[in-house]
Amino acid sequence: MLNLEAAEQPHKLRRVAIEPVTRVEGHGKVTILLDEENRIHQVRLHIVEFRGFEIFIRGRPYWEVPVAVQRLCGICPVSHLLAATKAMDLIAGYGPLTPTAEKLRRLLHYGQIVQSHALHFFYLSSPDLLFGFESEAAKRNVIGVAEEFPDLAKQGVFTRKFGQQVIQHIAGKRIHGTGVIPGGINKALALADRDEMRAGIDQIVDWSKAAVGLVVKLHETSPEFYKNFGESRANMMGLVDPRGAVDFYHGALRARDADGGPIFDQVDYATYKTVLQEDVKNWSYMKFPHIKTLGPDKGWYRVGPLARVQICDFLRTPLAEAERQKFLNVGGDKPLHGALMFHWARMIEMLHAAEMARELLDDPDIIGTDLMADKGPRRGEAVGVIEAPRGTLFHHYRVDENDLTTYCNLIVSTTNNNQAMNEAIRAVASRYLSGHELTEGLLNNIEVAIRAYDPCLSCATHALGQMPLEVELIDADGALLSRVRKG
């Protein structure tokens, strides 16, 4: 494996910083240390993420937590809502959810996955994929897509709208939703709302299937490139149901190694600390989790679409499973690890989520009125885990006798992917940048690899006028040689 995490003599190297990385959520920075011949010695992705989130939650009554955590992230509040509520179901002492409540929560989750994956593919990544990574910068954005693929851009907008519609109908509001509560759901789905969603879902399934077809078409233009770009052999982890199918809402932990061999399976996520360990490094705000038995050097892993479609035994829906089989054929009997393969996997998941949503909308239980589970004795500690659009999301809480939250530990999807993203950009830097004169197009290769993971570095805040990208070239003495801004 390349060892570009720490250069031996960093003070003798010049530094390039890509800050912040564009088209990802939140603020990220990549630093690259180069020698006189532009050979790369160190590459790091720095992320200022979720700082203070656990403290923000502490001291709140447990029933407030599902609403409060929605304020942690501007783009995936539903993921935090569901993970926190799953934990609070147990804290509050509720037993298994009623069929209607569980199905409504699942529908909510599938709606979120559809809209999240749609945004990423149609708007954030398709410009790179359609026009190439070193294409004219001005064209490497959605405008180019809209001009040359106008229907694609429209589909992105309307697919997003559908996802938001699902969230609004079930969670109650687009944000700060209160529909999901410990023990179940507080409002039955109205028949008219169900019918409205049902009327739109066939189109979403069709568009999702077409999106998978587009990714396949792009892949066919340069199979080896797509397969190998940003390749980093990683362990993989995600939730599966007892039969081994992907389950975005609930399941047990499964991990496989880079060759597809088993590491662990059907691990109760409440015991995640027995299989995972979180480390810190002095150059990043973000934790580095790894599989305990393998240690920090070999135990890092990948989560999210590329992991999920490869660790599972099957997807429960026919269209998505057929597409998954085509995807797996590319790798033969070995898992795929190229960063761009994320896009293909993500679209398979969008199709799967759309099919699952359609199935639920045809299920009579979805408009049932038995919404709350039976309540038993309260607990002091619980873990809630879901497969968020970007990967496995852990929420772990302890609550005292006064119902106040005393402990909160979050491992968000992007944290799970921290080392994997670092390895991906090191692979890209080594392959495409090292020894070359740096250009904006070449630097975009780094960003393409990061964007493939769809990292959520959200702080749910924004400041108008901030530059989305700044690149600084600094010599060995620390002097600024040049600075380029875009946006």
Add this chain to the structure above:
Amino acid sequence: MNQTGEPDIASAAKHSRGTSGASCYPGSPRRFAARDDDAGHADNALEQLRIVVFGWGNDARGDDGLGPILLGRLARAGCPHVTAIEDFQLQIEHALDLDGADLSLFIDAGKGMPSPFAFAEITARRDASHTTHSLSPEAVLDVYSRALERSPPPAFALCVRGESFELGESLSPEGAERLEAAWAFLQDLMRAPRVESWRRAALSPTSSEASDSGRTPQRAKAWT
């Protein structure tokens, strides 16, 4: 109740019935007095007007909540011709919320903006935010043009200057002060919800107006 201690939009909606569009902000606009031609507009015309107002930001992040707070106050004022939409960030699907609107307003907090706030007319524009998880208002208008293949409704932006945006913070003292200035200005806007009036408001703030109320609205610079 939201993080700021003000009722949230949903609570406000319960109280937003029973007032007409013309009477939810009684009185004449003081800041940008309507011309005679505006005054000729009948109240019933106003009642048919549909104004979409976006307020976005995170009320758990200090001054980032200025947009949602203003939006909440607007919703509680009960103007039936106003559709109030709150979100953490603007995204591509918000373009579809503009469909059928006669007029739109985007309310947000910003750094490095004129104090206490800036108000300007905005138009569809392709910018770098197009490919992020958080769009600019101009980019939302641009998505509207492309997705619906027609011009978006006239749009204006009210950006209140914020100072601190950290998680768990409440409004800064400066933000709280500017909130009141912006709220007074917003009420004036809603007393004259017409494109021409808003254009004058965007173009004509003077020092005399500012001294009249202690507010100093200025034309917004480009949003991004």
